[in-house]
Amino acid sequence: MSSKNKGFQGKDSFSRMNFLYQASMLMAGKSATLSAYYGNLCKTIGKKSVLRIDPNIKRSLCKKCHMALKPGVTAEISALDCKDEILSIKCLKCNHSKNFPINSEYKFWLENPDSKAEVCSLEKDNHKKGAKRKKTKVEDVSVVHETSQQ
Template structure:
């Protein structure tokens, strides 16, 4: 083995998905078709490399047209049923609506400590690279 820590599986796919999601959120309201295209690319990369997308990111993309949903800009938010505590997000581009229950005690499975098998951090790799650069620059005349 080379002894190098290669990180985790799908690291480049996650970084590409992160970039496309940020680009989709940035273009929302300015260019809706471009926002939908970036959102579609983000979801298709996740499907192709069999990676799970965080539920908060899934909620912020339209299921039908894949556009980034920003309340007031590209989506309308309204309370559907006050007794059952349900709110709705409606996409302005395709008029698709999603309903979400409001339960303050609910936790996603991913937020449960039992669901975590391994934690990988990218910060350690960045720190070691900075340290190597610092030692090289100190040795130089």
């Protein structure tokens, strides 16, 4: 494959990480060690490729043993009553717990429009066989939305 048709940087690593994450979630109730192994491979590929993993995926893997956390199967979820409401997720394999504050107004940095510099998508080109890379800057996207609302 030439570099023109490849898509975006790290596409093969992202697809490999996606496969390993799905395999880890599938094995979570059946084999804890296999689930932890796949989760560890997923995180290792992300670190070696210097790619960011989505926060929802990070929260569903144990930080200590890397096993996929499924509520009621491999993880215990409870809400702690302190000064602030806290969601506690405890891994049943290694007994490691993660605490998250419950705040309905909180947004991830990735959901903030300032965090996006470029949006990449793959489109099929009618004239040629294959995918064509389409780059759009965030400023251009906001202008398109403003003009379409008028």
